[in-house]
Amino acid sequence: MAKEFAAGDRVRVREDFPPGHIRTPVYVRGKAGVVTRALGAFPNPEVLALGRDGLPKKALYEVRFRQKDLWPDYAGPASDTLDIDIYEHWLAKI
Amino acid sequence: MPEHAHHEDAEHAHPHAPPAKDEKIHSYYQVLGLALKELLIEKGIVTPKEIREAIEFRDSITLALGAKIVARAWTDPAYKQRLLRNGTEAIKEFGLDMGALHLVVVENTPAVHNMIVCTLCSCYPRAVLGLPPSWYKSREYRARAVREPRVVLAEFGTQLPGNVEVRVHDSTADMRYLVLPMQPAGTEKMNEDELASLVGRDSMIGVSLPRRP
Numbered sequence: 001m002a003k004e005f006a007a008g009d010r011v012r013v014r015e016d017f018p019p020g021h022i023r024t025p026v027y028v029r030g031k032a033g034v035v036t037r038a039l040g041a042f043p044n045p046e047v048l049a050l051g052r053d054g055l056p057k058k059a060l061y062e063v064r065f066r067q068k069d070l071w072p073d074y075a076g077p078a079s080d081t082l083d084i085d086i087y088e089h090w091l092a093k094i
Numbered sequence: 095m096p097e098h099a100h101h102e103d104a105e106h107a108h109p110h111a112p113p114a115k116d117e118k119i120h121s122y123y124q125v126l127g128l129a130l131k132e133l134l135i136e137k138g139i140v141t142p143k144e145i146r147e148a149i150e151f152r153d154s155i156t157l158a159l160g161a162k163i164v165a166r167a168w169t170d171p172a173y174k175q176r177l178l179r180n181g182t183e184a185i186k187e188f189g190l191d192m193g194a195l196h197l198v199v200v201e202n203t204p205a206v207h208n209m210i211v212c213t214l215c216s217c218y219p220r221a222v223l224g225l226p227p228s229w230y231k232s233r234e235y236r237a238r239a240v241r242e243p244r245v246v247l248a249e250f251g252t253q254l255p256g257n258v259e260v261r262v263h264d265s266t267a268d269m270r271y272l273v274l275p276m277q278p279a280g281t282e283k284m285n286e287d288e289l290a291s292l293v294g295r296d297s298m299i300g301v302s303l304p305r306r307p
Contacts, residue, residue, distance in 0.1 A: 023266045025213050027240065039196070042268050060267050067243075067262075076244045079259045085267040 004088050005061055009035045011091045013063075021049030024090045032094060033065040039085060059088040155224040160272060161293035163188060163222060164304075165286045167199075168277045181272065185222060192221050192270070201274045202300070206259045209247065209300035210271045211239035219270040223295060230299065240264055250301040273300040281307055 005011060015030030023045050038061055043054025067080040074080070120128070134140045163185060167174035177184040181197030197219060200208040212218065213236045218226035229235050238246050243262050247254060254260060263271045275297040281289060284307065296302035 023214060025264065025266065027213075039267070039269060045267070060269075062269075064261075071241060075242065076260060077256045079257075080243070080261070081259060082240060082262045082264060084264040085269055087267070 004059060005035045005038070005091060005093065007035055007037055010094045011035055011061075011063060012094045013086060014090050014092065021046055024086055025084070027070060028063075028065065028084060028086070031065055031069055033063040033069070035091075036062045036064045036083060038062075042087075044087065044089075060085055061088065061091065063091070152220070152225070155220065155222070157223050157293075157295040157298065158290070159188065159190065159224075160219070160222040160295070160298045161290040162286070163272075164274060164293045164298065165290035167274055168289055169286050174274070177274070190221050194268070195221070196269050197222070197272060198269045199272050199274050200261075200263060202276045204258070204276070206261055207254050207300065208271075208273045209239065209243055209260065209262050210265065210273060211236055211262060212265045213237070213240055214266055217265040217270060219272045219298075221270070222272055223298060227295070247301060250296065252302050273298050275300075275304045278304050278306045 010032065011034070012032045013024060013028045013030060017026075017029070038059065041057035041059045044056075044058045045054065048054040062083055063086050065082045065084070066078065067074040067076060067082055068078050070082060131145065135142060135145075163177065166188075167177050173184065173187070176187075177199050178201055181199040182192045182195075184199075185192070185197060202208055210218075211230075216226055216231040216236075218230060220226070235246065240262055243260050244254065247260070265271055275293065277289070278292060281292065284292075288307075292305045292307060294302060294305060297304045
């Protein structure tokens with residue numbers, strides 16, 4: 001599977017609330033971050049959860065967010081960050 | 095009344111709970127799990143012995159394995175490089191296998207402090223640390239570790255200066271994270287076993303720092 005994103009790419013997480021087993025926590029939906037590494041391709045857990053094979057595989061990326069972008073009232077330093085693993089179909093380049 | 099007299103006793107002034115009964119109240123999912131297990135056995139897909147052995151193996155994994163890996167990384171720079179590049183491959187040198195999962199080791203430095211959480215459930219590097227502590231699975235830790243990590247760290251007795259970036263890792267997929275803590279100052283002459291004794295479980299989750307000798 002061709003890698004859609006590369007380390008350093010600015011991305012935004014889709015702001016969407018579909019039903020079912022979703023591995024993208026609500027607190028990052030709609031937020032902007034930076035891809036830090038490509039983690040490989042994995043069966044899609046949203047499809048696996050339905051008892052199917054999860055194919056085609058989805059590329060998984062580690063995405064870094066500034067805490068201040070996730071929580072506007074974050075009380076710690078502006079340099080604090082959060083890394084999270086997000087599947088490609090939840091990400092769009094910005 | 096003898097019972098009354100007993101309760102008046104200064105050294106024993108609390109009522110006793112009724113003796114614990116050796117019976118469990120099973121939740122819906124526990125009952126479902128038991129039913130599934132019995133069916134798998136009945137249909138000959140697994141044997142009770144295999145289940146027992148799997149549980150025994152799982153329970154034999156303790157944080158000592160993680161501590162050995164950390165101590166090796168502290169004493170062997172080439173191993174540290176392999177561990178940070180590909181944790182899954184590097185722990186095979188200890189005979190450990192991640193199965194279908196991947197191990198990602200994140201290094202604490204003077205500039206960055208890493209901390210692990212799984213907000214969705216309780217993903218944990220079981221292959222190297224064993225079973226997670228109950229607080230790791232609590233809704234409170236899972237919610238607050240991403241929301242106010244420095245407050246949570248302080249509650250664990252870990253105060254970090256503001257110029258250290260706190261980097262929280264939320265494991266949402268097939269990666270399992272292990273923190274490689276910084277080697278405490280003044281331990282340069284210690285051997286691998288001595289160093290491993292300084293590495294507590296919580297320092298590999300990133301809510302504490304290694305002990306000082």
